[in-house]
Amino acid sequence: MDGHTNGTASAVAVSKLVKRYGDMVALDYFDLDVRQGEIFGLLGPNGSGKTTAINCMLALLTFDEGTVRVFGERITPTSYALKRRIGIVPQNVAVFNELTVEENIDYFCSLYVPDKEKRHALVKEALDFVGLADYRKYRPAKLSGGLLRRLNIACGIAHRPDLIFFDEPTVAVDPQSRNAILEGIQRLNRKGATVIYTSHYMEEVEQICDRILIMDHGRHLALGTADELKAMIDTGERISIETDDLGGHADAADATLERLRALPFVIGADYDGHELTVNCRRGDHNLIDVLQLLERDGTNIGHLSSRQPTLNDVFLELTGTALRD
Template sequence: MVIKVENLVKRYGELIALDHFNMELREGEILGLLGPNGSGKTTAINCILSLLKYDKGEIQVFDKKMSPVAYDIKQDIGIVMQNVAVFNELTVYENIDYFCSLYVPDKKKRQEMVEEAIAFAGLGEFRKFYPHKLSGGLLRRLNIACGIAHKPKLVILDEPTVAVDPQSRNNILEGIVKLNKQGATILYTSHYMEEVDQICTRIAIMDRGKVISSGTNEELKSMIGLGEKITVDVPGISREAVEGIRALPNISKVELSGNTLVVKSKKGRNNLGAVLHYLEDHNIAFGKLYSELPTLNDVFLEITGKELRDNV
């Protein structure tokens, strides 16, 4: 087990930030810690890294008890903070070399590692740039390069794509998958469900300081009673027609909001064909139509009764 957290409790005065938080990260996984802002993701990471005192619980990393002086454990950890943590007076190359030197004393070996990290982050042409000359996306990539240059076995990324443009975000996500393929185990926190959906092999959903559900993407979606969701623009549809659609087989819910009709199927079922046929057979004019499978937001909504997005 790379990380094992049991019954972790962390209080800030009256506020319980982590409420008997449990988590396991196995070797080779990309575990996504998904939750709205304030759900306790960063607090959990800071406790795992022994930066924060906690009130109760056990934390093991690489099957050893984690502590502030567990330098042998820290040697194999790479951390990418939520906020960019680099020296403004050092260039891209110097920053990466500085942080790498804290793990790798051998200069020659380090040079190779720094070059690899620069290539990995796509910062080759910016190696002599100072951080204030970099765009937000490049700065994030530098932040990542500083965290992973020493080739850690465990990489912890705390919301590394906040305030990053879509292109840079894709680069970062691809990089994380690449790191994982190179052998690193990844703990990834985010409140963007699409990211977690895209790259994580396992997901733990957090709310109010505890993991409320965990599993693979498919496992989580299969936990809830929803199947396909069809959204269609139907200007002027009659009440009878709405009731007709509701009467179709495997339909769990039909909602009309203005001209937009949302049809939700029962778990594991697809109704796109049946709905289309109904509309055509009854000469109901329709516009934009699309179908989607349940998302992690639906999972979060079903478990907590609130939208994940609303909390972002």
């Protein structure tokens, strides 16, 4: 992880943003501040307002209240100089099927860079960057899903933007393409681009984002590094133990569960007949205490694991939904 945020210079500052559709409030006094030079994760379940927030930041949508500043300037639909500094990689692949890979990149680059000579060099750079040089004469219909996603990225970054929005860029791609895309985003960031990244895949967000904002119902719920977010929730450790005889025999399982739930560090304990799951607060010897209790009750223990909370646990506790819902 490159921690290279440079002081407090702001790339995007959103303050008290309100967006209504009739009676529905899509953004409810939403705040966000992205620093220049960081990869910033924006997470929320479907319908949380992520896409609406991004469209307001890009001045593609009008809003009812609040302000949006990009690199210190208010952005409006006609802020063309500011918009030239922004790149967008949308969730749905947006390319022209009748143009080749190279022609697609050139077309999108031409929206920002009118000079043909300059563009020629930028298109070549973008092709090399996403590893599509060998496919430059192909039409999009001949590309695999992963290569199509890479083309989508090349079209959004060819004009060398300072700020890039990636909206779910790895949906439905193979692991190899996913790694190539994530490494590419980190390379763009190292070259100086500020990145705003939305994803359904928690492990990706944890891998590449400097800071993460969790939103739901159009509101800012929590902000921090992955470790800071994990420290905000009660769950500090999740212990899983395979056993077919909790408490030593069939009738004893409930009594053992009650004893486990009575331990001061235990938040909750569940047993499905084969696996026992114990959620604990942070503690140095939770596992030892749980095992001692089970041993005293005569439980035979099979496979055992203990893990720290994940971003998904944070998400679940803060929003009441798993991100993939």
